[in-house]
Amino acid sequence: MICLGNICRSPIAEAVFANEMSKRGLKNQWEVESAAIINYHTGKVPDHRALATLKDNGITNYSHRARQITKEDFNQFDWIFGMDNDNIQDLNGLKSTIKPMECRAKVELLGSYDPSGEVIIRDPYYDAGSAGFQKAYEQCLRSVTAFLNKYAN
Template structure:
């Protein structure tokens, strides 16, 4: 079983959206038994909080529900658990590589849009700041099928 961990700053916008979209893709492709998926934060400031209302609204518009999700910060156990860590922007990458218990764990960290030709190095901007939750959804919905193809 492959373990995929999605990470963003607060775990209330991008990473729970990615978790919900990826789980939906797994169901559509009948691959739920081959993957385990989770999402976490690089920061503890939102710990215990629900996803942002804008993220929930964007997901609901596409038939997804992450209302039971609660933010939590990444732990050393998460690095050990994950086979692949997909993150949203360069600050997340830098923070995770600094936090990683070892080089093997640091090598698991990938930038989400790097999987899309022509988008290598592009961040998925934090909609907490931009308020562009639908754009965030669309960027994730473009990248995550490619990640699924890469990982299966």
């Protein structure tokens, strides 16, 4: 799960994915992490509004420190999900620098799985309140649920 700074959308997506895997008994079948395009927030915990949104939605056992995506992630993971078109452009740019045999990951918008058709998960970082974080959570939940329904056993 990738967003610009790894303190808002991608940690929410990671926590939602982990929570859904746990509910479905899939923790041994799937691995999920989140990372940033840029290294500006490396080592920081998620935005307090992201953590509050997760807690308000029953996800209380999530902890994370921001990190930047690496070339190795493209070979470690089967999918790398961006939250918006800028993320996808940056991810595809990085992917183009990796040898094909060292790159198994598909790069996709997480929101492309949203049955409601909200493909872009907008960055709520500069919002005054937490409504944008709740919306991102709901989009992530719909998208992750649809993805797991499609690919999980």
